[in-house]
Amino acid sequence: MxxxxxxxxxxxxxxxxxxxxxxxxxxxxxxxxxxxxxxxxxxxxxxxxxxxxxxxxxNYVSALSREGVPAALVNSVVTAVISTALSLVLAVPAAYAITRFRTPSGRVFIVAALVTRMVPTIAVGAPLVEIMRNLGITDTSFGLALAHTTISLPLSIWLMASFFEAVPDELDEAAKVDGCSRLQALWRVVIPVVTGGVAVTAIFAFLASWNEFLFALLLTSVRAQTTPIVIANFQSQFGLDWGGMTALAAVYSIPVILLTLFLQRHIVAGLTLGAVKG
Amino acid sequence: MKLRTRPRFPSRRARVGIAAATTLITAIALTGCGVGGGDATADADTLTVVVEGGGKAELQPIADLYKEETGTTVKLVELPYAGLYDRISTELSSGSPTFDVAALDAIWLSAFADGLAPLDDLYTDDVKDDLFGGLVTEAQVNESFIGMPVWTNSEILFYRTDLFEDATNKADFEAKFGYPLAAPTDWEQYHDIAEFFTRDTDGDGQTDLYGTDVKGAVETEWLATVSQAGEEHMVLDAESGDVTIASAEHLEALDYYTSLLPYAPSGASQLDWAGSQNLFYQGNLAMMRFWGHAYRATPDDSVVKDSIGVAPMIAGPAGIGGVPGAWYLSVPTAGAKQEAAKEFVQFAYEHNDLSADTSLGLVARKSAFEAKSGEAGFENYPALLDTLNAPQTLPRPATPEWQEIVDSVLVPMLQKAVEPGAENAALLEEAKSQIEAIVQ
Structure with missing residues (x-):
């Protein structure tokens, strides 16, 4: 042969x-x-x-004309976008600081961030309801996005830290030699290098919010109810509208598919970032 | 399409765009908006009622009338059944619920009892007389009424009139069993008719019509059979704590339940309510025992759409027996608007008949059932009345562990019981030990 x-x-x-x-x-x-x-x-x-x-x-006609569906779709988009933005805004500097300063407290912090992922979501349900109520942001997209950020932030920090690790410190040093401050080096030099990583992190954060059910169930009522809750409502104790449920689920998949297609070149770049390091 | 793998550096303009978008999003976020309608938490003229998805339609006409008569808006917050328990549990334990009234499944009342306000003053003698006995019993936990029934269901008998009224079937049945073919009223008749209709109708050698179904993935139908057998305390006696599941009546009920397997489609261990309903609508079953609301929910494209008859639930040695499937309106003790909430609960009781003309079409008061019983489209009401009024239609035990008992003991036991070679007595003994471990 x-x-x-x-x-x-x-x-x-x-x-x-x-x-x-x-x-x-x-x-x-x-x-x-x-x-x-x-x-x-x-x-x-x-x-x-x-x-x-x-x-x-x-099924599409009946699902999309059902009360609350259009509003829930808008709420899902708004919540996921806010949560993604918050995750990135917080995760990028946190991960950058951890990877560049390499202090013991930074290492403790990043491990502690991961530990929060190990707490069952339902266990923080009651305290979160209480906190949101005291802040006056129950049943708001912002409140729900904050809750979703607690889920996506630890993973975002870890992801971004791994991407920053792949960027040599010398790049920051060169930027500083050229007159950049630390933040300018991050914004003008390092972030453009890890664009793919930011895209991957954004998608994970977006999906974490887009598909989340439990916090949406506990923290929203009318104004900010998201689509996963509405989809679940197609199954009641008195029957299952399987056709309508699948139709709305199919519609709900479209933005995620489009987002993935739109960002695919960044995702591939992000996934291969650091693969040739050394 | 060729994938690009080289990261592109965003231009200055793109980065400015990203920053602007982030600012805009933050601005939106800080407004705290959502687009689903008004604030559910509310001003003085609003009451918030959490309700399961299927039940929202039941309450809508009452909420509309309440607004018209009192000026108070009733916001119905629709939540999926699968999550409603968690939501209410979380809010009650937080001590500051965002709802004023909750529509609760009967089986949750004892679990939430500590967080619910007494409604004893609403339970006058007239009110008690107009409610089914099982519902009055069920509403009372720790000697206080903590919920007012808003609608109730029960399993009744569904059968195909095209098969039952067919002249050949009538003659053949009477010749074989010695009595006329009609909707069965007891265990024996149900067994005979199930056997009679189980057949190959198209001559391909495969059975394609079954007399009945046997549900292994849900427990309520077997519990009704337990009551029909004469058991007064299904599964356990909540007051004394004694676990009764291994009693002679439970065994008799399980033996009867599984004796129907030869006349039911295969896969009983996985058959639940939705599966059973589908088999009936597809024309694969001659009879089924099912919740009464389904009479008004037959899909238009079902082959049996115009051939469905209903009758009271069948009787066992102790008579007709069902399990009431009631929902109750309850008021949280920590609610900010308790008096207004109680007024709405009373209003809902007084206008209970408005729920009859909804898609689900269920009410709770005897008088509301009776008022519609003679009307076209409400043929299920007399069957529901007879079943719910039967002395052996008994509520499920009032124990906070009920859902755990169902999920971890009753359903697994039934799934084993419907498998070939199952030892029913041994299964019940095993279940008894498991339940004792849960409740003691």
Missing amino acids: NGLETRGKTRIVLWALLAAALILYGFPFIYLLLTSFKTPLEAISVPPEVLPTQWTLE
Whole structure:
């Protein structure tokens, strides 16, 4: 067997594995999409059918015209954007300081930030409700975004720290030689180098807020209710509107897909940042 | 499309744009806005009521009338059933709930009892007389009434009139079983009819019509069967703490429940309410025992849409028995507007009949059920009345651990019981030990 044949077979195996992985990851979403085009009865048939026998947009019409859905979509966007912005604004300087100054307290801080991720979300539910109420920001997008930031911030700091680690200190020194202050070096020199990392961190922070359920359940009522809560409302104790639920879930996936496509070159750049270090 | 992997340096203009966007977002954030409507927390002329998604429609006409008559706006905060318990639990434990009234599932009352205000003054003799006995019992925890029923459900019998009224079926059934084919009223008839209708209707050698279903993934239907068998304290006696699940009545009920498996579709251990409903709507079941509200919720494209009959829940040796599925309006002790909240609860009771014309179409008062019983579209009401009035329609035990018992003991036990070769008596003994460990 020559090398060309071996490479050909390896390629086939790799493509087969890739296809299998794609099917594994993609099938639930494709099934959700297909279900959203089924009639109400077919959407809940036993045993389930993969393809609709009769394609319909009925689920989309009923889901999008349901009271509270448009407002919830707007609230989800506003909350996720605020939370992402807050995460970045806080995580970038924190991670930069930790990686550049390398103090013992910085190391304690970054480990402590990770420990907060280990606390079950429900455990902080009651205190958070109390704090938000005292601050007068329950049922507001800002209050919910603050809560979401407590989830995304530790991960954002860790991610940004790993990206900053990949940037040599000499770059900062060169900027300072050219007359930059520490903050100017960060803003004008280092951040442009880690744009990909910032994009990756932004996506993680955005997704953490976009899909979050428990804090949204505990901290919102009418004004700031987000879409995950509205989607869950399609299942009540008295029935399951599976078609409507899948239709709204499909619509809710669109911004995330668009965001990922829009930022994909930064994501790839971010993921490979530091891969050739040294 | 070729991926670019080299990071691009944002231009000065782009960075200024990012900074401007961040400022704008911060400005939006500081306004604390959300776009979903008015403030739910409220001024003096607003009451906030948290309610499960399916129940919002039930309360809307009452809230509208309340606004019209009193000027007070009632904000109905719709939350998913799966999260409502956590939300209420968290808010009650915080000591400063953001809601004034909560619509609570019956099984939560005892768990939340410490945080709910007594409503004893609303329970006059007239009120008690107009409520089903099981609901009055259920509303009372630690000798105080802590909830007012706002709507109630119960399982009743659903059957396909096209099959039951078919002349050939009638003749064949009577020839085989010696009595006329009609909606079953007791265990034996239900068993006979389930057996009779389980068949291959298209001649392909596969059974495609089943007499009934057997639900293994939910517990309430078996609990109703336990009451039908004559048990006065299903699962446990909440007052004495005795666990009764291994009693003769429980075993008799479990034996009967699983005796229907040959006439039910396979996969019973995973069958829940939604699955059962779907099988019936697809025309795969001749009968099912199901919650009464479903009569008004048949999808238009169901093959049985115009062929559904309803009757009271079947009777066991002790008579008809169901499990009341009531929801109660309760007022938190720490609520800021207790008096106004109680006034709304009383108003909701007085205008309970308004909920009949909603999509769910359930009420709580006997008089509200009776007023609509003769009307077209409310054929399920007489069946609900008979079932809810039956002496063996008993509430679930008032214990704060009930949900844990259901999730960790009852459903797993039923799922084992519907598997081939299950030893029912041993399963009940095992369940008894598990429940004792939970409650003691």
